[in-house]
Amino acid sequence: xxxxxxxxxxxxxxxxxxxxxxxxxxxxxxxxxxxxxxxxxxxxxxxxxxxxxxxxxxxxxxxxxxxxxxxxxxxxxxxxxxxxxxxxxxxxxxxxxxxxxxxxxxxxxxxxxxxxxxxxxxxxxxxxxxxxxxxxxxxxxxxxxxxxxxxxxxxxxxxxxxxxxxxxxxxxxxxxxxxxxxxxxxxxxxxxxxxxxxxxxxxxxxxxxxxxxxxxxxxxxxxxxxxxxxxxxxxxxxxxxxxxxxxxxxxxxxxxxxxxxxxxxxxxxxxxxxxxxxxxxxxxxxxxxxxxxxxxxxxxx
Numbered sequence: 001x002x003x004x005x006x007x008x009x010x011x012x013x014x015x016x017x018x019x020x021x022x023x024x025x026x027x028x029x030x031x032x033x034x035x036x037x038x039x040x041x042x043x044x045x046x047x048x049x050x051x052x053x054x055x056x057x058x059x060x061x062x063x064x065x066x067x068x069x070x071x072x073x074x075x076x077x078x079x080x081x082x083x084x085x086x087x088x089x090x091x092x093x094x095x096x097x098x099x100x101x102x103x104x105x106x107x108x109x110x111x112x113x114x115x116x117x118x119x120x121x122x123x124x125x126x127x128x129x130x131x132x133x134x135x136x137x138x139x140x141x142x143x144x145x146x147x148x149x150x151x152x153x154x155x156x157x158x159x160x161x162x163x164x165x166x167x168x169x170x171x172x173x174x175x176x177x178x179x180x181x182x183x184x185x186x187x188x189x190x191x192x193x194x195x196x197x198x199x200x201x202x203x204x205x206x207x208x209x210x211x212x213x214x215x216x217x218x219x220x221x222x223x224x225x226x227x228x229x230x231x232x233x234x235x236x237x238x239x240x241x242x243x244x245x246x247x248x249x250x251x252x253x254x255x256x257x258x259x260x261x262x263x264x265x266x267x268x269x270x271x272x273x274x275x276x277x278x279x280x281x282x283x284x285x286x287x288x289x290x291x292x293x294x295x296x297x298x299x300x301x
Contacts, residue, residue, distance in 0.1 A: 012045040013166055014103035017158075020110035021051055021062040024256045029248035033151055034158060036239050040229045043217050044162045047103065053088045057081040061110040064139060070114040073135070074121045082106070082123075082133050105165045106133040107158055113139030117189065120157060122164065134161035140189050146254035148196045152227065156182055156196045159224060163217075169208035181205055182225060199225035 017034055019025040037046055057077040060068060089102040114121070114137045122134040136157055141150050160182045164171040170183075178184045178191050180198030183205045201221050209218035223229075231238025233249060240250050247258065252265045 012042055013105065013162070014045045014047065015162055015165070016049040016103040016106040017046055018049055018051045018106060018108045020058075020108070020112065022064055022111055024064070024111055025109060027246075027248065027256055029243050029246040030151055030154065030256065032246060033155060033239065033243065037155070037158070037224075041220060041224050043220065044159075046158075049089065049103075049106070050092075051108075053085055057084070058108065058135075061108065061112045061135070061137070064111045067113050067115045067139075068137065070116055070118055070121050070137075073114075074123050078121075078123050078133050078135065082131055086131070104131045105162075107161050108133060108135045109154060109158075110135065110137055111139050112137045119189065119192070120161060122161065130165075132165060134164065136161070143254045145190055145193055148193060149250060149254050150256055151248065151250070151253075153192065153196050155227075156225060159221070163209070163221075167209055167212040167214055169211045170205060170214075173205045173208040175202070175204065182221075199227065201225070 019030075031048055034046055035048065037044065057080045058073070060066060060073075060077075085106070086102045093100065093102075117140060119138060119140060120134060120136050122132055125132040136154065138150065138154070141153065174183050174185050175181070176185050176187075178186065178194060179202045180194045180200045181202035182195050182200070183202070184191065184195045186192045186195065199222060201218065206218045209215070209221075230240045230250060233240045233244040233251060235241045236245070243250055249258065249262070249265075252258070252262050254262070
């Protein structure tokens, strides 16, 4: 196979998405949003793959409470997983008489935490053997970091890791300064929000993509990052509207699933003042009846 750039020039680069086996990452909204990327750009083709390979070298990533040693995982466990997993996918496909080869690249999304507080890592790979995996470890993410929501963070980081797969120059374009660019280093995890909110590709990062013959991609990335294509929750056919039906309101929900308060806020936005006042009235009536009932019991005693 030729270089990664050649693969992109002849069609969308396939990228497999895996989720660690933790209940929090099984939300349909997250899967839908990542797959929606296939409809809004032509450079990458994302596909969600099973994470059920027996005796996986990355099994530790399914433990949200465990802090992982990143360098060992990057240099030893991830390469082993990559070889074993691609062979496993071939066997599964063959068992179903499917012909398509596994993707060359994978993004593993997990709620684990790296000891050194990095939130992404990937083993080095050569263009002559373009197979790699990026691992997102989002255990440090807190609701207080929103906006943006964690789903928007995952979306931006997925695009960033996708670019590192196909552009050697971009892979080394991480910069110390916080510019609101997707390649900000972000020594302070809370500053990560700016790379997601701003939807910006700085001059040096854009130049890196252009250097590798990816000018069209460099032009398209700001549009994808701006997330204007998400639409509004009031439009049932837009991604934001579909996400709302999947019980995830991008404009209210912060984490992987809505809290009770966030669900109430969503009701406020959807049902309008009249319905909300009716709901509040019913709650007040219920409290009054409860009070009278308790008071009545005390009188009888």
